[in-house]
Amino acid sequence: MKIAFYAPLKTPDHPIPSGDRVVARLLMAALEKAGYEVELASRVISYQKRPSAEIGAERRLAAEAEAGRLIDAWEKGVEPGPDLWFTYHPYCKAPDWIGPQVAVKLGIPYVTAEACRTRQATDEDWLVSRQAVQAAVRQAAVNFCLKPSDGEYLQSFLPDMRTVVRLLPFIDLAAIDAVKDKQVGTESFYSPAPLIVAVGMMRPNAKFSSYQLLAAALGRLADTPWNLVVIGDGPMRPDIEALFAPLPAGRILFTGALQPDEVLRWMRTGDLFAWPGFSEAFGMVYLEAQACRLPVAALRTAGVPVVVEENVTGFLTGESAEAYAGALRTLLTDPAARQELGAAGRSKVERDHDIANVARLLASHLDPLLYGRDDQGHFT
Numbered sequence: 256m257k258i259a260f261y262a263p264l265k266t267p268d269h270p271i272p273s274g275d276r277v278v279a280r281l282l283m284a285a286l287e288k289a290g291y292e293v294e295l296a297s298r299v300i301s302y303q304k305r306p307s308a309e310i311g312a313e314r315r316l317a318a319e320a321e322a323g324r325l326i327d328a329w330e331k332g333v334e335p336g337p338d339l340w341f342t343y344h345p346y347c348k349a350p351d352w353i354g355p356q357v358a359v360k361l362g363i364p365y366v367t368a369e370a371c372r373t374r375q376a377t378d379e380d381w382l383v384s385r386q387a388v389q390a391a392v393r394q395a396a397v398n399f400c401l402k403p404s405d406g407e408y409l410q411s412f413l414p415d416m417r418t419v420v421r422l423l424p425f426i427d428l429a430a431i432d433a434v435k436d437k438q439v440g441t442e443s444f445y446s447p448a449p450l451i452v453a454v455g456m457m458r459p460n461a462k463f464s465s466y467q468l469l470a471a472a473l474g475r476l477a478d479t480p481w482n483l484v485v486i487g488d489g490p491m492r493p494d495i496e497a498l499f500a501p502l503p504a505g506r507i508l509f510t511g512a513l514q515p516d517e518v519l520r521w522m523r524t525g526d527l528f529a530w531p532g533f534s535e536a537f538g539m540v541y542l543e544a545q546a547c548r549l550p551v552a553a554l555r556t557a558g559v560p561v562v563v564e565e566n567v568t569g570f571l572t573g574e575s576a577e578a579y580a581g582a583l584r585t586l587l588t589d590p591a592a593r594q595e596l597g598a599a600g601r602s603k604v605e606r607d608h609d610i611a612n613v614a615r616l617l618a619s620h621l622d623p624l625l626y627g628r629d630d631q632g633h634f635t
Contacts, residue, residue: 260341261351343369453486528552552583
């Protein structure tokens with residue numbers, strides 16, 4: 256069975272790394288693991304960063320033209336058509352103007368994953384695109400929901416929750432374990448103190464706030480031995496390096512952006528993972544850290560508690576530097592706690608967040624849609 260996969264926010268093969276790109280790729284891999292043929296249906300995106308009626312109209316026209324092109328090609332048999340349409344992450348800033356039209360015209364099931372809403376600007380600013388997302392969700396045979404806040408949103412406008420299926424964020428544990436160990440640059444540090452690993456893009460707003468809090472917390476731990484590797488890059492890098500400049504020299508290494516395998520090698524070398532996570536939808540990097548048996552220090556905010564179990568796989572705190580420093584101090588000074596939390600994190604990923612389990616879940620909900628057809632091949 257063939258699934259047309261679509262991500263209106265960012266294509267899975269986009270050159271710029273992001274959590275959205277990672278999740279999109281993982282979903283495609285999970286669908287393939289479930290036994291389906293998966294094809295990227297379109298690279299036309301509808302995303303707009305700020306509300307604009309003009310830009311929104313342009314995006315919609317381009318998407319509707321793309322829908323017409325796909326429908327025409329598939330109806331004429333230019334190429335085999337899909338048996339199901341799967342849209343990842345439709346929301347106010349990136350509505351799906353393509354999939355619902357294609358699904359109706361071809362008579363195939365329509366499915367979403369991580370449908371949600373933005374809290375930026377006003378309801379009126381995003382009214383047209385929000386209505387489009389809600390109409391698509393109502394049309395969907397299944398809506399896979401990745402975090403509780405999204406479930407609350409879906410519940411606010413769906414007549415019932417029968418189409419909503421909980422899908423926990425996940426990673427490919429076998430692929431992570433297959434990465435071969437290699438020495439990383441620990442000789443950069445002046446002492447063999449516990450190594451903190453932090454990974455985050457160097458962008459304004461939430462990412463910058465996380466770096467601010469981490470630097471402020473470490474400033475309160477000058478009397479505690481620690482080293483820090485900061486993995487990431489972006490337009491705010493000079494400002495972020497300036498945040499850490501007052502901290503003791505020789506304790507911090509900025510690596511810049513690294514390939515995924517290199518990030519994992521640093522995680523395997525480290526002793527704990529520290530990323531506050533302001534406004535994180537859930538944070539795939541927390542799952543990767545836990546897969547590498549790192550205890551986590553993060554904030555009790557947004558979707559972080561979906562992937563980090565408080566006091567079991569790590570410590571979650573409020574947004575004050577004092578609270579966050581307290582969590583770091585405990586992890587830095589208590590090797591037994593680090594080992595216990597790290598082992599629990601690995602077990603949690605194996606149990607709840609591995610791609611093999613997700614593939615089975617996807618198949619259990621998509622197989623009935625794909626094999627429940629009438630004599631004309633239409634979804635029943």
